[in-house]
Amino acid sequence: MSGPTPVHLLTGFLGSGKTTLLRRMLADPAMAGAAVLVNEFGEIGLDHELLERVDDTVVLLKSGCLCCTVRGELAEALLTLHSRRARGEVPFFDRVAIETTGMADPYPALSTIRSHPVLRSHYRNAGVVTTVDAVNAPGLLDTRLEALRQIGAADLLVLTKTDLAPPGRVADLVARLAAVNPSARVLTAPEATAEDFLAEAGDTPAAPADALPHHRDGNFRAETPVTSFSLEIEEPVDWTGFGLWLTMLLDRHGENVFRVKGILNLQDEERPVAVHGVQRLVHSPVHLERWPDGRRASRLVFIVHGLDHARIEASFRAFDAMSRRVTARGSVA
Numbered sequence: 001m002s003g004p005t006p007v008h009l010l011t012g013f014l015g016s017g018k019t020t021l022l023r024r025m026l027a028d029p030a031m032a033g034a035a036v037l038v039n040e041f042g043e044i045g046l047d048h049e050l051l052e053r054v055d056d057t058v059v060l061l062k063s064g065c066l067c068c069t070v071r072g073e074l075a076e077a078l079l080t081l082h083s084r085r086a087r088g089e090v091p092f093f094d095r096v097a098i099e100t101t102g103m104a105d106p107y108p109a110l111s112t113i114r115s116h117p118v119l120r121s122h123y124r125n126a127g128v129v130t131t132v133d134a135v136n137a138p139g140l141l142d143t144r145l146e147a148l149r150q151i152g153a154a155d156l157l158v159l160t161k162t163d164l165a166p167p168g169r170v171a172d173l174v175a176r177l178a179a180v181n182p183s184a185r186v187l188t189a190p191e192a193t194a195e196d197f198l199a200e201a202g203d204t205p206a207a208p209a210d211a212l213p214h215h216r217d218g219n220f221r222a223e224t225p226v227t228s229f230s231l232e233i234e235e236p237v238d239w240t241g242f243g244l245w246l247t248m249l250l251d252r253h254g255e256n257v258f259r260v261k262g263i264l265n266l267q268d269e270e271r272p273v274a275v276h277g278v279q280r281l282v283h284s285p286v287h288l289e290r291w292p293d294g295r296r297a298s299r300l301v302f303i304v305h306g307l308d309h310a311r312i313e314a315s316f317r318a319f320d321a322m323s324r325r326v327t328a329r330g331s332v333a
């Protein structure tokens with residue numbers, strides 16, 4: 001192939017719908033030649049499983065956040081893909097889509113691709129697509145610097161969850177987005193096609209360090225770190241008890257639970273069930289076709305702001321034990 005391979009960066013705050021959008025895009029024939037790099041924040045990587053296309057051109061970048069620790073890993077992954085393509089060791093790809101973590105500042109990834117001495121002769125930035133959650137974004141724009149910088153970097157803003165937000169709120173959000181990034185196109189998720197996703201936007205400008213706020217400005221909550229932890233549960237989980245526990249957790253602490261996602265091994269269910277919580281919003285569970293790694297166990301990832309991991313785990317374990325006792329009593333009766 002001639003010229004550097006285009007790289008499309010998909011970003012957006014935690015739970016804003018990146019994987020959902022990417023899955024839909026990858027089903028389009030226009031994306032058939034795309035290699036995919038997925039970067040996840042959290043100890044258990046699930047997104048590459050949820051994409052449901054697992055071959056050598058889907059690569060999980062494991063360690064932390066794309067903006068800092070993973071820069072080297074990103075460069076290495078892109079270079080490895082390039083050499084493996086040259087040797088015919090992976091299916092041919094003619095573009096790359098990178099899904100960043102929901103906590104990533106996208107500018108360092110763009111600058112890695114633009115400035116890395118070797119990378120820049122093999123790859124070029126083709127565009128940045130940012131998903132914006134119409135339910136949660138209004139609160140995040142006041143408090144999370146990452147959300148603002150993701151919007152600032154976008155060539156295309158894809159509004160997700162407009163089906164769950166009142167139209168007036170969506171209109172207000174569009175006006176706020178235009179104030180942060182007037183040059184980006186704005187589409188709702190159902191409107192966005194693979195053609196939009198792949199539209200060449202030219203090189204995204206270098207980090208507009210002065211145009212966007214810094215940690216110390218406004219109400220941005222950078223002092224308390226956002227942290228993640230995970231739970232693994234071997235025993236099948238009771239769905240009613242789990243649903244009740246999650247609803248209580250998010251009712252009480254939703255503002256500081258940026259993300260809960262995972263796969264549940266439910267009592268009386270053969271297939272795994274994917275669950276997603278985003279702040280106070282709990283999405284409908286979805287059955288998956290197969291168990292990742294063939295291992296039948298529940299795995300949950302939590303991304304929280306200033307909450308005690310051990311207390312959340314203890315409350316889950318207590319609730320789980322209680323619902324098990326109730327189920328056992330019910331089955332004896």
Ligand SMILES: Nc1nc2c(ncn2[C@@H]2O[C@H](COP(=O)(O)OP(=O)(O)OP(=O)(O)O)[C@@H](O)[C@H]2O)c(=O)[nH]1
Binds near residue numbers: 012101
């Ligand atoms: N109702 C509705 N739900 C959506 C929409 N887009 C995404 N979701 C749901 O939102 C939840 C989170 O979506 P993901 O695609 O996993 O979000 P993400 O940005 O990849 O999440 P992280 O990788 O954790 O940052 C899932 O339950 C999706 O089904 C939408 O437009 N409408």
